[in-house]
Amino acid sequence: MLIIVTDLSVRAGGRTILDRVGLAIGAGEIVTLIGPNGSGKTSLLKAMLGLMPAKGRIERKPGLRVGYVPQNFPRDRSLPITVGRFLRLHAKQDDARAALERTGVAALEPRQLSALSGGELARVLLARAVATRPELLVLDEPLAGVDVAGEAALYHLIAELRDETGCGVLLVSHDLHVVMAQADRVVCLNGHVCCEGRAEQVLKDPAFEELFGTRTAAELALYAHRHDHSHHTGSA
């Protein structure tokens, strides 16, 4: 196992955001986190990475190399830096170039980081994380702003990288196609782990079935699913 969290609880602003969550990610495994807005997906990632105070146990493989793509990346025009230099901050020149090739943005290498479009930035951030040769890739909605065709190709790339390098992947995504096609394991989160398993299993879960039964509504509110059990993570 690369990282194991047990009984992880996060409180913020007097509210319990995560309540005794357990999660483990092994090498060569793609784990996708899904859940409605405010269900604690990003908080779980941040707590696991030490970016947010949390209660509970977090065990990491000693010396674990993490590659992280955050949900938000505020661009700063006062800091002049090219895409190439940005990647080479943490990666070797050859790895940086190869990663930019693979995410389809090799041509952006001499451009200023602050001048990229949203979709271009998403590809560059993924390339940077990949170029650092991580053992665990942590991706928080990494492809926001990427066009539909590009999105499919990039998710395919993530699976390819897993096959090649044997890295583990923890992914937060809103795209159900990805959940079905690429994830080895799907974790449905709503303050706690609601259901978890292989995509096929989770698809049969009543909570998940609900999601697919109301497909049209699901397009608008993908995760407004009803559950067969109650939640106790309100204001505690």
Place this chain on the structure above:
Amino acid sequence: MDDFLLRAGLGAGLLGAAAGPLGCFVLWRRMAYLGESIAHMGLLGAAIGLLIGISPLVGVSVLAVAAALVMARAGDDLIPAGTFVGIVGHVGLALGFVLLASMETVRTDLLGYLFGDVLALSNSDLIGIGAAALGILGGTALFWRAWLSAAVNGDIARAEGRASRVADIAFLVLVALLTAFGLRVVGALLIVALIIIPPAAARPFARTPEAMAIIAAVIGALTAPLGLSLAWWKDIPAGPAIVLAAAAMFALSMLAERVRR
């Protein structure tokens, strides 16, 4: 040229050169308020120095570093870090004034504290400023990678284990040192100008962070001879003249950027 002018030029030039690259990080990390609060704390340091009979500069340096370390603890998200740092700085300023007022036998040069006294630098002052400038430039080079990673994106740096507590503290300590020595040159009210104007003026001409730091160092160093010439020619106070020289270079830089576009 008179000796005192040479000392002033060397002292202000060395400090300006050291302020440029460090100031880039102050700009990138949006931490101008930090220098201001440390400078406010400096008055308390100077007062304590006078009270216990050590050099005010030593008092200022020690207290500035201590204040920077207290400010590093600012992390409570109910109150923004900048507000917390501002509170600490103003408490220092108020305590400093109270302490000075209570020492009836000591007459302090408040104007010198507020606007600097670069024309009165002694040889030992100059050696101190030179050592501080070298230390700041060396430290900036040493921690360059870590600071740059944090400036580009702090979350990524921390998540990937590239952030270091030592580098964070070193940054605050060096800003404190720069501020403490800057008090002698341009004073508490103007030191932040010397930290942020040269990097701001350098920005339009840089495509890499390294280029911006080097250009900022050159601009920072040039403010000294330009400012002192202005002070000599127009018979105005030296500290404010140095800041006006920096501002003139910033204005030229903005103009050049407009013309180029």
